[in-house]
Amino acid sequence: MWQDSTNAYGASSSSSQPAYYQQPVVEPLQFYGGGPVDQNAYMYPGSRPSLDGHAPPQGSITHEPSFGGSIQSQGGWWTAFGTGGFEGEPPLLEELGINFSHVRAKTLTVLNPFQQVDSRIMDDADLAGPFIFIVCFGISLLFSGKPNFGYIYGVGLLGAASIYTLLNLMSERGIDAYRTASVLGYCLLPMVGVSVINIMVSLEAIFGYVVTIISILWCTYAASGIFVAVLQLTEQRLLVAYPIGLLYGCFALLTVFSGGKVTGKS
Numbered sequence: 553m554w555q556d557s558t559n560a561y562g563a564s565s566s567s568s569q570p571a572y573y574q575q576p577v578v579e580p581l582q583f584y585g586g587g588p589v590d591q592n593a594y595m596y597p598g599s600r601p602s603l604d605g606h607a608p609p610q611g612s613i614t615h616e617p618s619f620g621g622s623i624q625s626q627g628g629w630w631t632a633f634g635t636g637g638f639e640g641e642p643p644l645l646e647e648l649g650i651n652f653s654h655v656r657a658k659t660l661t662v663l664n665p666f667q668q669v670d671s672r673i674m675d676d677a678d679l680a681g682p683f684i685f686i687v688c689f690g691i692s693l694l695f696s697g698k699p700n701f702g703y704i705y706g707v708g709l710l711g712a713a714s715i716y717t718l719l720n721l722m723s724e725r726g727i728d729a730y731r732t733a734s735v736l737g738y739c740l741l742p743m744v745g746v747s748v749i750n751i752m753v754s755l756e757a758i759f760g761y762v763v764t765i766i767s768i769l770w771c772t773y774a775a776s777g778i779f780v781a782v783l784q785l786t787e788q789r790l791l792v793a794y795p796i797g798l799l800y801g802c803f804a805l806l807t808v809f810s811g812g813k814v815t816g817k818s
Contacts (some may be wrong), residue, residue: 655680659741661774661778662738662739662774663741665770669778671781674782682733683737689744704806707803712732714799719783723784727783735779740803743803747807749763755808
């Protein structure tokens with residue numbers, strides 16, 4: 553009887569198998585020593601050593617981060633208002649619009665009103681100097697027993713608005729409110745000196761009246777000179793000086809008179 557050599561699944565029972573069922577031949581691992589290494593073996597396929605014919609760079613790239621130096625504070629607390637050593641960086645106060653050299657130049661112009669005023673003196677208008685002068689004026693009146701801070705702010709605001717309106721009506725070039733307030737604030741400096749004198753000496757006498765009149769003329773002459781130079785109103789200086797004199801006259805009244813209550817006899 554013929555004996556079927558195939559199993560139940562139809563596969564041959566012989567030990568011979570097709571080539572694709574045979575196990576692949578495993579080659580033993582090869583360990584290389586520290587000899588020279590071919591650089592071309594590690595290049596990408598299709599790449600050339602160099603377009604210029606030079607050999608690729610050899611060697612190893614090692615990353616060795618190094619951190620050196622120390623942060624040290626140089627100078628005192630005032631260094632916070634400087635540039636901190638950055639080249640070309642303006643000072644902090646200058647970025648905020650406070651330039652002490654410009655404040656000094658405008659202050660000297662007010663203290664010497666007879667010198668020729670530069671027509672571009674108010675190109676860099678600021679309120680740092682006027683703010684300092686107004687605060688000093690109010691503190692001086694406070695020390696002399698005249699706490700008139702509200703009157704100072706009220707008269708100053710109303711006067712600056714009025715002068716601003718008049719100057720723009722008189723001049724073709726015009727001026728902004730910021731520069732108007734800056735000029736009027738800087739020219740208040742002589743009145744600040746009178747308020748300081750009032751701390752030590754009473755101004756309700758002949759001496760006080762003379763000093764006050766001189767300060768009013770000084771403030772008026774300085775302010776009108778700056779406005780005339782900036783707006784080119786040489787022939788209209790008296791018209792410019794008249795309302796300015798009235799404004800500084802109000803500040804003089806706040807300086808001289810205490811404004812106390814007058815008690816009448818019954």
